[in-house]
Amino acid sequence: EMLQPYNTDEKKREYEEKGITPAIYFSMPRKDYIVNDVVKGDVVFKAGSTGDFALLRSNGMPTYNYACVIDDGLMKITHVLRGDDHLSNTVKQVALYEAFGWPTPIFGHVSMILGPDGSKLSKRHGATSVEEFKSRGYLPEALVNFLALLGWSHPEGKEILSKDELISSFTLDRLVKNAAIFNPEKLKWMNAEHIKMKDIDELVLISRQFIDVDVSDEKLRKILIALKDRIEELSQLPEMADFFFHRPTNMPEKTPEAVETYNNLCLELDKIEEWNQENIYAAFKIVMKSAKLKGKNFYMTLRQILTGRIEGPELIDIIEILGKDEVVARIKAFCG
Known part of the structure; x- marks a missing residue:
């Protein structure tokens, strides 16, 4: 009218x-x-x-x-x-x-997706485009998994789901009425879980866009195996893996006792013909017994010498990946 x-x-x-x-x-x-x-x-x-x-x-x-x-x-x-x-x-x-x-x-x-504070989702709540999440190292399957659970729930309450699992278990009756909260911390956790599950060879290919150093697939594969349980976003790789490619500058305190202990370690490591965990641990035991050192103190100082950090992947994995020559060279650099 x-x-x-x-x-x-x-x-x-x-x-x-x-x-x-x-x-x-x-x-x-x-x-x-x-x-x-x-x-x-x-x-x-x-x-x-x-x-x-x-x-x-x-x-x-x-x-x-x-x-x-x-x-x-x-x-x-x-x-x-x-x-x-x-x-x-x-x-x-x-x-x-x-x-x-x-x-x-x-x-x-x-219902609409809301930000963590309960307001309408916007740029101020963080990344808002697929490209931005990709540049930060979020896997497609993690993002799909997260978004699916914003408006739907799995019949068994599962949270980590593959694409095939999402497809096979999806039903309309489990769509939720309440507004979903976009929780970036939960997305980060989901991405970490999917990184752990990711085929290692696929992860090597994906990681190349974040690692700007000349490294073989074999070495990168070993590095990712050592690190992947700690990675939340693949964009963290350059910082997390830096010590594998560059010698650290942040060294532990250089006391006469430490210099003597780790000079002796160099001598024992030099004797190893086959670089494996068994032989490496045997060298450690000889040096710790001679210096009357407890394992915790010995290993923490050695980690700092090799990586410049007090935490990270398993020390033995780091040592195997660095290789005999580089490990000995870094210890000698500390001892001076």
Whole structure:
């Protein structure tokens, strides 16, 4: 009714003389609509609550609701699952499906994703694009896993799921009504879990974009095996793996006793012909017994000498990866 004053013959002539192209509107039926939403249940739109709406703009471009129905109808879309900010569009689309004589798809509207503070998700809550997450080293399967659980729950309460598991266990009845919270810490945890599960050869290929050093696949594979239980984002790799490629500058206190102990260690390590854990530990025992040192103190100082850090991967793994010559060279650099 609101358009009738503009739809007279006189107005049409006026618009034609002025070169104004009219927009095309849909005359909304005046009746109640009940949409059976698989998430929210029956949603009632009372007659008159939605007025006539544009199908084509005056420039000939179709509006969202019109294009959406045409596109989905021609593709024979059976289910439309989307955010509940589109709920108000649904009654318009249902009316258009009826006008075309097409079957109406099943609709489901999940709640919007909120930031950790409960407000609408925005840039201030952190990374907001897939490309940004990729640049930080988030695996696609981790991001998919995380996003799936924002609007749906697994029947057994599982949280770490492969793509195949998500597909096989997904059902509409487990879509959640409550607003989901985008928790970046949980996403980081999920990414860490997926990194642990990732095939090591695939991880080597992916890690190349983060490691800007000349390193063989074999050595990088060993480094990733040693580090992957600690990695949350692959962008952490350059810092976490730095000591494998560069000698540390942050050394422990250089006392005469320490110099004597680790000079003796160099002598024992030099005797090793086959560089393996058994022979390395045997050398350690000889030196610790001679110096009357407890393992904890001996190993902590050695870790600092080799890595410049007081924590990290298993020390024996670091020693094996660095190799005999580099380990001995770093100890000698400390002893001076």
